[in-house]
Amino acid sequence: MATIQWFPGHMAKAKREVSEKLKFVDIVFELVDARLPLSSRNPLLNQILQQKPRIILLNKADLADPKQTTQWIEYFKNQGITALAINAQESQGIKQIVPLAKEALKEKMARDKARGLKPQAIRAMILGIPNVGKSTLLNRLIGKKIAQTGNKPGVTKGQQWLKLGNELELLDTPGILWPKFDDEAIGMKLALTGAIKDQLLHLDDLTIYGLDFFARYYPGHIKTRYAFADESLLGGELIMQLSQGLGFRDDYDRACERIIHDIRQGKLGRFTLDRIEEVDYE
Incomplete structure (x- = not known):
């Protein structure tokens, strides 16, 4: 299989926008496919996010091997990253996201309180490669259909703030995919789950x-x-x-x-x- 090249201009723009908007958010929700906990992560994110708090959300957990998912959550925990298995389509695990975000930000919230600042809604950004379920997750979090959903890569094009009650404000961003897949197996895995266009293979x-x-x-x-x-x-x-x-x-x-x-x-x-x-x- 030839090396897959797929990095549309709007994705390059998204990478710049993520870097620019990062200073406005408290925490990042990194959405991955539970069937591909590593291969569906964007290797550029560590470089972009640096020390920004994050929670990894393993979406489509209903399609993944449950034993493997449990071990992957432990794997991320050992790296100091909180991970949660969810099924956005059926709203499973969604209610645990805000409490986990509060736990991850408890030191910041305590500092704000000590400075006499009023409690503010957590400002978060959801990041993930295309077709991993960001729009579906947003719809479940907000409780109404506000984000366009689609079963093909590249549906989400714009960027918008979305409010979840008084506790959470979300900045939706387009998916980012790396410029090429140096590892043929990663390309195959992504294609098999529908993360990249079938026409590429x-x-x-x-x-x-x-x-x-x-x-x-x-x-x-x-x-x-x-x-x-x-x-x-x-x-x-x-x-x-x-x-x-x-x-x-x-x-x-x-x-x-x-x-x-x-x-x-x-x-x-x-x-x-x-x-x-x-x-x-x-």
């Missing part, structure tokens, strides 16, 4: 990657979803068999689209592509 390559992953880490899941599947088959041979079994005959592109859709929707079971046991702790 060959669907058969992506399908083979997904099927190989399930065969290795979740044996039996392919067979459970497609009763006619022979999991001993590899790559293109398995796609051909699935294409026949799904009634698509020789329309392999259509079969690939269906398989990728099934994986993204969790129809092959819950999974986590970034494996905690493979993390380099150095």
Whole structure:
């Protein structure tokens, strides 16, 4: 697979805006895909945020392997970062966000109180790569549909302040994605979860990657979803068999689209592509 180049102008602008607006917020909510706790993080963020307090929100936790999610939360905790598993679509975990933000900012709030300042709403910024669920999270936090949602990368274009009662004010920002993926596996993982445009990859390559992953880490899941599947088959041979079994005959592109859709929707079971046991702790 060729190195993926995808860094639209509005994302370069977003990076500048984040850097400029950072001084106006108390804390950053870094939204990642629970299936990709590392690969869906933007490596530029550490450089941009520096010492700014943050909470990592592992969204779409209902689609991720729960054992892996628990271990990832512990992993971030060991790095001194609070992490929380959420499912923005179903509002699961949402009510814990503000209390966690207050806990992270308790020293600042105590200093403000000692200086005689009136309690202010926490000002926060939600950051994440495209299609990780920022707009859905905003809608759940505010309690009404105020942010445009879409199931494709790059829906959010502008920047706006949103008020959540008297406790929280949110600055929504477009997703930022790094200029290129030097690691081919990261590109594949992002594509398999829908974080980057399908047109950037060959669907058969992506399908083979997904099927190989399930065969290795979740044996039996392919067979459970497609009763006619022979999991001993590899790559293109398995796609051909699935294409026949799904009634698509020789329309392999259509079969690939269906398989990728099934994986993204969790129809092959819950999974986590970034494996905690493979993390380099150095």
